[in-house]
Amino acid sequence: GAVxxxxxxxxxxxxxxxxxIECRSLDFQATTMFWYRQFxxxxxxxxxxxxxxxxxxxxxxxxxxxxxxxxxxxxxxxxTVTSAHPEDSSFYICSAAGARxxxxxxxxxxxxxx
Amino acid sequence: AQSVTQPDIxxxxxxxxxxxxxxxxxxxATPYLFWYVQSPGQGLQLLLKYFSGDTLVQGIKxxxxxxxxxxxxxxxxKPSVHWSDAAEYFCAVxxxxxxxxxxxxxxxxxxxx
Numbered sequence: 001g002a003v004x005x006x007x008x009x010x011x012x013x014x015x016x017x018x019x020x021i022e023c024r025s026l027d028f029q030a031t032t033m034f035w036y037r038q039f040x041x042x043x044x045x046x047x048x049x050x051x052x053x054x055x056x057x058x059x060x061x062x063x064x065x066x067x068x069x070x071x072x073x074x075x076x077x078x079x080t081v082t083s084a085h086p087e088d089s090s091f092y093i094c095s096a097a098g099a100r101x102x103x104x105x106x107x108x109x110x111x112x113x114x
Numbered sequence: 115a116q117s118v119t120q121p122d123i124x125x126x127x128x129x130x131x132x133x134x135x136x137x138x139x140x141x142x143a144t145p146y147l148f149w150y151v152q153s154p155g156q157g158l159q160l161l162l163k164y165f166s167g168d169t170l171v172q173g174i175k176x177x178x179x180x181x182x183x184x185x186x187x188x189x190x191x192k193p194s195v196h197w198s199d200a201a202e203y204f205c206a207v208x209x210x211x212x213x214x215x216x217x218x219x220x221x222x223x224x225x226x227x
Contacts, residue, residue, distance in 0.1 A: 004157070032212065034214055034215075036217075041220075042219060042220075043204065043217045043218060043219045043220055044158075044204070044215075044217045045217075046214050046215070046216070049214055093157065093158070095158075095215075097211075097212035097213075098212075100212075101211050101212070102160060102163070102211045102212065103211065103212050103215075105150075105157040105158040105159075106157050107155070107156055107157040108155075108156075108157055
């Protein structure tokens with residue numbers, strides 16, 4: 001099956017700093033990548049959809065200037081949380097979709113902002 | 115509004131017992147329906163999906179789900195649960211297999227030996 005990786009798997013940062021999370025499709029080309037956010041014991045909420053080479057589409061209520069998404073290649077999308085605050089602490093999950101008939105999820109990145 | 119409801123937050127069953135996890139959805143167009151499983155610290159794994167055809171779909175790990183349009187439901191079942199099935203299960207709906215998904219709140223399954 002297709003593999004999607006995320007890096008880092010766990011990151012701790014200080015309030016006010018920025019952190020970048022990478023999502024890579026390892027063995028297929030992902031024309032579309034989705035970024036989800038999951039709070040403890042809650043569901044996954046879609047943050048944004050990114051298509052390779054174009055600007056990301058953000059869901060209502062998601063601050064695009066705070067959560068910067070770059071999908072620069074067919075195998076890599078990045079999510080940068082700028083000026084992170086404790087309320088941004090969460091589990092961030094990406095999924096990637098290409099020519100195959102389903103999307104594949106990464107293992108997630110746990111962000112803790114102190 | 116588009117939404118997915120999983121009424122059961124937490125279910126506990128004995129190993130070898132049967133299992134049914136409930137899922138109801140609200141979606142304007144013809145939905146693609148999915149069940150995913152998430153183990154601690156791991157990503158989501160697709161168990162099965164439905165779009166059209168036979169309303170009883172078979173998935174991996176011995177799971178099956180039945181689509182009932184009249185009830186807007188897509189319940190997940192397994193005849194005999196194994197201890198390794200303990201995990202979080204999510205029902206999701208979308209416009210296609212490679213489209214953005216709306217997830218339910220999840221059901222945590224605990225299995226006792």
